[in-house]
Amino acid sequence: MSTEENKALVRRFYEEWNKRNLNQMMDLIAADGVDHALPPGFPPGVEGVRKLLTMYQEAFPDIHIQIEDMIAEGDKVVTRMTATGTNTGEYMGMPASGKRINVPGIDILRVTNGKLVEHWHNEDNLGMMQQLGAIPMPAAHTTA
Numbered sequence: 001m002s003t004e005e006n007k008a009l010v011r012r013f014y015e016e017w018n019k020r021n022l023n024q025m026m027d028l029i030a031a032d033g034v035d036h037a038l039p040p041g042f043p044p045g046v047e048g049v050r051k052l053l054t055m056y057q058e059a060f061p062d063i064h065i066q067i068e069d070m071i072a073e074g075d076k077v078v079t080r081m082t083a084t085g086t087n088t089g090e091y092m093g094m095p096a097s098g099k100r101i102n103v104p105g106i107d108i109l110r111v112t113n114g115k116l117v118e119h120w121h122n123e124d125n126l127g128m129m130q131q132l133g134a135i136p137m138p139a140a141h142t143t144a
Contacts, residue, residue: 003072006111010077013109013116014065020057026050030115037121049119055092060085060101068104079107083123087132094134103128 001009009028016024029046042048056063063085071078083103088096105123109116129135 001111001114003074003077005114006075006077007070007072009111009114009116010070010079010107010109011067014067014079014081017053018064022050022053022057025053028116030112030117033115033117033119035119037119059089059091059096060087061089062086075110075112077107077109077111079109081105081107091132094132097132097134099132101128101131103131 013025013028016022016028026046026049029049031046033045033049035045035049035052038044038048038052042051060083063083066082066084067079068082069078069080081104083105084101086098086100088098090096103124104127105121108120110118126135130137
């Protein structure tokens with residue numbers, strides 16, 4: 001597949017996420033796909049991805065991914081994105097806070113034969129926990 005086709009596949013993955021079409025998202029992932037971003041204790045592969053995405057959708061029912069930038073080279077697509085949503089459900093054992101999040105992140109996805117086969121993810125988890133009120137914001141620094 002061309003880099004443009006790979007980008008279109010990744011863009012479709014995010015579009016299905018924003019529409020809450022979890023089954024269509026899973027159809028885009030290879031059965032033997034590897035997600036390097038799954039938290040400890042999550043099953044590997046598609047099952048773990050489904051569990052993780054379900055957790056996010058239940059904790060943030062209005063979650064939305066905004067693609068900020070997308071770059072592709074060879075079989076990899078890198079996306080800089082921002083996730084926004086309201087925490088109205090339990091998240092990682094914490095009760096709903098009712099607070100909004102605005103969390104930047106970067107995904108790297110590898111595409112083979114029209115399927116997502118590998119995924120790496122990095123997001124501002126500290127910032128998200130501060131926005132949820134689970135971790136205090138740092139005190140303002142003043143200089144004399």
